[in-house]
Amino acid sequence: MNTWGRNLKLTIWGESHGPGLGAVLEGIGPGFEIDWDAVDRDMARRAPGSDDLATPRKETDSVEILSGIFQGRATGAPICALIRNENARSGDYTPNIPRPGHADYPSYVKYKGHGDYRGGGRFSGRLTAPLVWAGAIAKQVLTKRYSVEITARAALIHGEGGAPAQREAILAAKAGGDSVGGVIECVAAGVPPGAGEPFFGSLESEIAALLFSVPGVKGVEFGDGFPMAAMYGSQANDAMEARNGNIELRSNHNGGILGGISNGQPIVVRAAVKPTPSIAKEQTTVDLKTFQTISHSVKGRHDPCIVPRAVPVAEACVALALLDALMDTDKEAQP
C-alpha cells in the first residue's frame, strides 16, 4: 500500500501528469522547527532539468504545506505537502505500447487498463519527490535529536567511480540514445547501538524495503555485501575493543548492523540502480491494441541516468527508516 512506517507514518499519492502529487507525514514532534531551506535544497538536488545530464522537463517542485505547521513549527498533527505538476507533456505517451523495462505492462494488467499511463503515472520517478521532501525533514530530526548524519553519493556510474568519468559515461549513453545505471552508497554516521529489531523489523529489512520502493533499484547490500559471501568468518567478523570507556569495532564489514540492530558503527548501504528503461533506441515490444510485436522508440523527456538525481532519494530512504527505528527506542515500557 502507499502508507509506510510504525512511528512515523508516510503516505504518498499522486501521478506524474495529474494535478499534483504529495505526501502526508506524521510523527514529527510538536514544536519541531523545520529548516525549509534545507528541505528545498534536497528537493533541488532531485529536481529535473538542472543540467545537461538530466531530463529537460523542468519542474520547480515547489511545495505547498497544507497542514501540520503553525507559527513556523510542527504541531504534531500530520503535515501534508502538495507539489503541483506544471510542465507535463502527456502527448508524448502512447497508452497501448508498453515500454520495455518499465512498469507499463504489469501495471496495465494490475489496474485492468484503468491506470493513468501518462508519464508513467503512479510509477514515475517523479513520485520520489515527496519521498525526498519527507526524508529531508527526517534528516533534520535525526541531526538535531539523535546527532545522526546521512550522506549518499554516486559510488559508481556505469562502473566508473570518478565524477568526470561518470559524466562522460552519461553523456556517451545520451548521445547513443541509450542510458546507464550505477550504484549509490549511503552512510549514516553517529547511529547509537541498539536501534532496530530482530527479525521482521531488522534495520536491514526496513532500509532495504524503502530503497526497493524506489523505481529502478534492483539490489541492496550492507557493509561488504555480496563480496562478504566469499569471505571466511575470520575475515568478515568485526573485532571489538574497549577504547576510552567505549566499545568500538576495528572494522565495519557488517555495515553497522548485527542481528538487525545497529552496533554503533556507521551504517553503510549500497543500492544498485538499473539504467533508465526509457531510451531513444529502437526496442521490441507489443502493441496491446493490435497484439502485434512491433519496434518502438520511447519519446518524451528522460534522464540518460537517474543515479545523480536518486542520491537524495537514497538518503531519504535511509533517514526515514532510521528515524522510525530510533523512535522505537524511546518508547519501551520500563520498570
Added chain:
Amino acid sequence: MNTWGRNLKLTIWGESHGPGLGAVLEGIGPGFEIDWDAVDRDMARRAPGSDDLATPRKETDSVEILSGIFQGRATGAPICALIRNENARSGDYTPNIPRPGHADYPSYVKYKGHGDYRGGGRFSGRLTAPLVWAGAIAKQVLTKRYSVEITARAALIHGEGGAPAQREAILAAKAGGDSVGGVIECVAAGVPPGAGEPFFGSLESEIAALLFSVPGVKGVEFGDGFPMAAMYGSQANDAMEARNGNIELRSNHNGGILGGISNGQPIVVRAAVKPTPSIAKEQTTVDLKTFQTISHSVKGRHDPCIVPRAVPVAEACVALALLDALMDTDKEAQP
C-alpha cells in the same frame, strides 16, 4: 516487531534455549488441507544435525499444532505451531563476552542486559524454524491456488558453484576452525503478472524485507542485480513479444518484477549470506564485566556454513511475500 504481513499475518516468538519457539499464522483459507509431510520435509531440510556439514546439535524440530486445524483442514482461525527446544546446552555461552559478528553486543545494549543470551536467544538462526514451517504452508497454497512453484539452491558457497567444491570449501573451513558464506538463489515460477504494489509495497520490498530478517543475510538482488548497474538500458531492458496470444519477454534481466509488480516472468532473487560468525578461531572482543579487550574462541556447536540449511528459509521468505501479494489481487473493489 515480530508480526509480519498484510493478508497473511505471521507472528514468531521464542528463543534458542528457552522452553520452545513457534509461530502463529493467519490467513490460510478455511478448508485448506495442509500436506504435513511436505511441511516436515522442509523442516528437515533446515533442521540441525543432519550431516557432517552442519552443527552437531540435534533437534527433531517436531511441530505441535495448537490451534486452527480441525478435522485435518485449516479452519480459517490462526494456526499456532509449537516447537520445543530439547537439546540445548546453555553452559556453552558466556553472557559477558559478545561474539564478534554476532548480535550479542547490540542486543545487550538494546535489551539493557536483560536479553536471553543463551544460544543467541532471540537472534539465533533457530528462529528460522517457524519461518520455514509457515513458508512450507504458503508454498502449498501458492501451488494449489496460484500454480506458483518456488525453489532455491546454494548458487555459491565461498565462491564455488558446484556441489563437491562447495562441500570441500565447508569442510576446509570447519577443519580450520573457520566458516564460509555463500549466495542463495530463489526462483518463483508461474507468478502471474500484476502482483505487487508500486512504492512501499513493491514485490522487491516485500521479498527483500523478509530475506533481510534472516540472520546473516547482507545483500539481496533481483534479476541481474548489481551487475545490472553497469549495463546499458538497451541491454537491461527485456524486450516483449506477442506469442500465442500472450505477452512474453525475451529475457529476464529484471527478475520478473517491473515497477514493483510481477511481469509474468519467473521471479529471480539472490541473497548473500555472510560466513557464520561463530568460529573456533581466536578473535578479539571485549569482556563486558571487566571492560578489557580480550582474545576469545567461540565454544558451542555451530555450522561452519549455514547456507545449505538456509535454502528452505529463503524459499519460505519468497513464498510468504508472494502469497501475501497475490492475496491482494483477490480483494480489489470492482464496479
Added chain:
Amino acid sequence: MNTWGRNLKLTIWGESHGPGLGAVLEGIGPGFEIDWDAVDRDMARRAPGSDDLATPRKETDSVEILSGIFQGRATGAPICALIRNENARSGDYTPNIPRPGHADYPSYVKYKGHGDYRGGGRFSGRLTAPLVWAGAIAKQVLTKRYSVEITARAALIHGEGGAPAQREAILAAKAGGDSVGGVIECVAAGVPPGAGEPFFGSLESEIAALLFSVPGVKGVEFGDGFPMAAMYGSQANDAMEARNGNIELRSNHNGGILGGISNGQPIVVRAAVKPTPSIAKEQTTVDLKTFQTISHSVKGRHDPCIVPRAVPVAEACVALALLDALMDTDKEAQP
C-alpha cells in the same frame, strides 16, 4: 494515528483554520466510476451554514481531486482530495483559555502548546468533511458491488424523536445560549452473512472505533444495546427459521452482528452525541497564562446542535468499516 483501515486505507489531515484539509483514500478498485454528484450531496448534508439550525460559518466545502482519478474512473492508485478553508475567522479564538468540554486543554498538554488552536485545529468537527467524502465513495462501492444500503437519521435530539420537536429543542437551546445533543441511528441493509472477524476485528469493534473518532460521540450500541443488558437470554436471542431456502431471523435484537460477524440481518447501530461544548453561556475555566480560574463565554460561530450535520458522518463511518470488512471476504486463500 491518522491512517485507518486494512483493505481500504484512509488518511485524514488538516486543521480548521489552516490552508485546507483533506483525505487520501486507497483501495477503490481500478475502473470504479464515482458518482461525484452523490458525493457532493453528502458533503452538502454535512456542510455548515445551510440553515438556521447550524453555524453561520459558510464553507462551500468544494473538493479538488489531486490524484487517483483518470478519465472519470478510479485508477486503483490513492485518491487525494483537498478542501480549502475559506471562511475562517481565527480572531474568535483565545489560545490560552481552554473551553470546557473541548479538547483544548488535553491537546494543549499533548502537543506541548504547539497545536494549531484556531477553530479547534485538528480537533474541529470540520475534520469530518474528508470523512464524509471518503464515506460517500465507500457507500457507492457498497451499493454497486455488494448491494448494501446505508442510511442514518437523528433518532433523538435532546430526547425528542419527531422532527418538529427536535427543531424546537435546537432553537430553544440556541436562544438560551446553550446547546443540545442527540442519538443517531444508522442502518445498513443488505449486508450478507459472514463479514467481520472474531475478536479484534469484530464488526462492532470496527464500526465503533470509527464512530468514536467523531468528535462528540460518547456512546455506541448495536441492536438493542444497553437495554439488552436487562433482558433474559430467551428475550434477547433472535430465533432462526428456514424460509424460502434461506435462513432468516425472526427478530434483530443483536443488530445484525453475532460473534463480531454479520448474520444477514440489517446492521443497526446508534451513537450518542453530546451537546456541542461551545456555548455562549458563561462557564468556569482556567486562564493558562495567569493560571487563574475565570468565567468565560465562548465566542465564534457554532452549531447549537451538531446532530443533524453528523448524520452523514455516521453513515460514512459505518460505510467505511463495512466495506473494509466485506473486502476481506474476497481474499481468503481457498483450496
Added chain:
Amino acid sequence: MNTWGRNLKLTIWGESHGPGLGAVLEGIGPGFEIDWDAVDRDMARRAPGSDDLATPRKETDSVEILSGIFQGRATGAPICALIRNENARSGDYTPNIPRPGHADYPSYVKYKGHGDYRGGGRFSGRLTAPLVWAGAIAKQVLTKRYSVEITARAALIHGEGGAPAQREAILAAKAGGDSVGGVIECVAAGVPPGAGEPFFGSLESEIAALLFSVPGVKGVEFGDGFPMAAMYGSQANDAMEARNGNIELRSNHNGGILGGISNGQPIVVRAAVKPTPSIAKEQTTVDLKTFQTISHSVKGRHDPCIVPRAVPVAEACVALALLDALMDTDKEAQP
C-alpha cells in the same frame, strides 16, 4: 485479524476444545519483573467453575510461559503464553444446529463449514483467558510505570445494582433455564492528561474496539454516555479550575476523555453485556442438514450470567488500550 496494538502487539489464538489457546505479547520492556501471582489472581477471577453462579466446566487455566522471560524478567522479546484445554466435553455440541444468539450461523457462513464448532471454537468466551493474562501484565506496567490503577465491577446485573440482588437474579435465571446480562463499569484512575490521539486513535476508539471484541458486549459508553445525549451543553461540560497549581475539573461528565485525549480525570467506561445466549429453554432454530425449522434446547455447561467473570476481561481491555496509548507519549520526536 487476531493481532492488536501499535506499541504493544497482542496476538491471540486457539479454540475452546482444541489442544489449547494462548497469546503472544510484545512491547513489555526488557527487565520488567512480572508479578505472576497477580496474573494468576486475575486468571482465577475469570476462570470457570469457581462457584454456583458460573459454568461447572472446570479449567485450571494454568499458563505456561514459552518465551520472552529470562531469569524472572521480561527480555523485551515476545512473551508467549500457552493455556491447555483440559476439561472439554465436545460431545455436547451439534455442528448442524446453530444456537440462536451465537456466532454459530455467521461463522458457519464465513468459514464455509470448516470452523471448529466445538464449544463455540474460536468464538468461545474462553478466548478471553489470554486477554486477561495480557491485561494483567499491562495493569502492572501501568501501575509501576504510570501510576495508573484500573478497577471494574458489575454495575448492573439484570438491572440490579446490589450484590445480593444480582446473585438472586442470576440464580433465578438459572433455575428457569434462562440467562441474564448486565453492565460492567471500569475506571482508570491516575491517567495523566495528553494520552490518546485525535480521530482514528481516540482513546474512546481504542478502548471501545477492545471491549467490542469481547463476546456479548453490545454497547460501550464513556462518562455520562447515552444520557449525555439528552443534556444541555451547560450541564454536560466539565468546568475547569486552577487548584494547587494544577488544572482540575469540577465534574467528570466526559469520563476523562475530551477530543479522544485523556484530560486528567479518571477514565470511566461502561460496557453492556447481553444475556448468555446458551440457555436450556427451548428455542427455534434451523437444522442446517435438513434445512428444517426446529425447536432446540442448548446442552453443555454454560454460565447463566457471564458478567461476573467478564469483569477482569473489561479491566484487561482498558489496560491494554491505555498502555498502548501511554507508550505513544514516550516516543514523540522533539527538538
